Amino acid sequence: MISPRITSLEVVPVAGHDSMLLTLSGAHAPLFTRNIIILHDDAGHEGIGEIHGGDAISKMLESYQDIVVGQALVNYRKILMDVRENGWRPNNNSGQGLQQLDLKNLKFVVHAEAALECALLDLYGKFVNLPMCDIIGQGRQRDSVEMLGYLFYIADSAKTHLPYVQNDDDSDDWGKLRRKPAVTPDAVVREAKAAQKRYGFHSFKLKGGVLDGETEMATVDALHDAFPNCRINIDPNGAWSLDEAIKLTNDHRDSLTYIEDPTGPENGFSGREIMSFYKNATNMPVATNMIATDWKQIYPSLMMKSVDIILADPHFWGINGSLRVASIMNDWGLTWGSHSNNHFDITLALFAQASAAAPGKITAIDTHWIWQDDQQLCDDAMNIHDGKITIPNKPGLGINLNHEKLEMAHQLYLTMQNHDRDDSMAMQYLIPNWQYDPNQPTLVR
Numbered sequence: 001m002i003s004p005r006i007t008s009l010e011v012v013p014v015a016g017h018d019s020m021l022l023t024l025s026g027a028h029a030p031l032f033t034r035n036i037i038i039l040h041d042d043a044g045h046e047g048i049g050e051i052h053g054g055d056a057i058s059k060m061l062e063s064y065q066d067i068v069v070g071q072a073l074v075n076y077r078k079i080l081m082d083v084r085e086n087g088w089r090p091n092n093n094s095g096q097g098l099q100q101l102d103l104k105n106l107k108f109v110v111h112a113e114a115a116l117e118c119a120l121l122d123l124y125g126k127f128v129n130l131p132m133c134d135i136i137g138q139g140r141q142r143d144s145v146e147m148l149g150y151l152f153y154i155a156d157s158a159k160t161h162l163p164y165v166q167n168d169d170d171s172d173d174w175g176k177l178r179r180k181p182a183v184t185p186d187a188v189v190r191e192a193k194a195a196q197k198r199y200g201f202h203s204f205k206l207k208g209g210v211l212d213g214e215t216e217m218a219t220v221d222a223l224h225d226a227f228p229n230c231r232i233n234i235d236p237n238g239a240w241s242l243d244e245a246i247k248l249t250n251d252h253r254d255s256l257t258y259i260e261d262p263t264g265p266e267n268g269f270s271g272r273e274i275m276s277f278y279k280n281a282t283n284m285p286v287a288t289n290m291i292a293t294d295w296k297q298i299y300p301s302l303m304m305k306s307v308d309i310i311l312a313d314p315h316f317w318g319i320n321g322s323l324r325v326a327s328i329m330n331d332w333g334l335t336w337g338s339h340s341n342n343h344f345d346i347t348l349a350l351f352a353q354a355s356a357a358a359p360g361k362i363t364a365i366d367t368h369w370i371w372q373d374d375q376q377l378c379d380d381a382m383n384i385h386d387g388k389i390t391i392p393n394k395p396g397l398g399i400n401l402n403h404e405k406l407e408m409a410h411q412l413y414l415t416m417q418n419h420d421r422d423d424s425m426a427m428q429y430l431i432p433n434w435q436y437d438p439n440q441p442t443l444v445r
């Protein structure tokens with residue numbers, strides 16, 4: 001059989017609508033951006049990938065064009081090596097990356113070539129007529145993948161003059177509630193009940209770092225009371241001091257199944273050291289997407305036993321890299337999962353395919369998808385039922401672009417002045433001159 005050749009590479013930046021979700025970084029803006037990469041081959045197939053938005057990432061992807069077009073698809077590993085060596089990338093910064101959740105550093109943590117890897121594997125799966133999870137890592141480990149219900153405190157967008165979407169979906173409680181303010185334990189429980197009714201989640205994660213720690217743990221208690229059989233996790237993105245994290249954990253231990261990035265760097269110690277002290281003191285299983293975001297950081301994190309669960313987002317590690325993390329975690333009796341940011345249905349499909357190929361015990365996968373549900377770019381998008389995504393019996397990624405929907409999302413992108421994520425912009429409507437502080441919850445000023 002002769003390998004197909006890549007005939008074109010196109011990069012389409014797109015935007016989607018979001019709620020005014022609160023995190024340690026501030027408030028999500030009304031629109032978020034992503035980059036879509038589209039490959040064609042001379043067998044007549046289309047391969048797609050999605051990654052974070054922003055001008056630097058668009059430029060990185062565009063720089064791959066001359067390297068990729070004309071290459072034989074079966075050489076996809078060599079193509080990826082070539083773009084890593086010869087593709088454009090911005091000069092690196094201090095390397096702190098997500099350790100401090102400083103969103104301006106996201107472009108250094110994101111590996112743009114992961115979008116190309118996805119599009120190449122989509123084409124490759126179509127060439128050999130197998131779903132992506134059968135041809136990546138050690139091959140398919142499961143037919144369906146558990147996702148978690150990602151809960152946020154939501155600000156009142158009516159207090160801004162920004163074009164947040166409202167009343168876009170009155171089909172059920174989730175559609176009605178997801179754009180409304182929610183800053184109390186009761187409101188978050190209502191949000192969780194509505195999400196569970198639509199998607200059937202068995203696992204929830206609350207984004208913390210917004211209110212003071214005691215109030216956030218009261219929300220965790222209320223979630224546990226409402227869903228005694230569900231796994232509950234809170235992620236303050238390292239906002240708490242070591243002492244506070246230990247106290248909050250000991251006081252509310254029965255409500256938590258595990259915890260994510262409870263603490264960060266402190267008193268000259270790195271986040272990896274502080275999280276290891278935290279684990280010694282509490283014995284609580286700890287997840288991270290902040291202190292082990294690359295191969296260099298993973299080594300001291302595992303040596304110091306700072307984490308149990310690494311959320312190895314394929315966009316930060318590459319698909320193959322993320323599955324290498326999964327193998328190591330499994331061999332060493334630890335757990336793999338994935339972090340997420342706002343995304344479209346192409347990323348949802350990638351998360352499902354990568355998770356289906358991750359060996360061993362994995363944790364329910366993060367997704368922001370429920371906040372974007374109904375903005376699909378593909379007609380045959382995957383969906384979450386009973387808290388799970390089932391891998392479709394289709395080759396490659398398993399979904400196919402609708403070019404009209406893609407064009408609409410691109411037109412929305414063209415309405416934007418600034419394409420990089422900036423969560424302080426919307427936040428400053430609520431608290432004038434608000435600035436990001438890695439140690440101070442967003443509404444505690």
Ligand SMILES: O=C([O-])C(=O)C[C@H](O)[C@@H](O)C(=O)[O-]
Binds near residue numbers: 235339342
């Ligand atoms: O698990 C996490 O830390 C995240 O999901 C980080 C993201 O920045 C999330 O908070 C978001 O996108 O707002």
Ligand SMILES: [Mg+2]
Binds near residue numbers: 235237261288290339
């Ligand atoms: Mg996290």
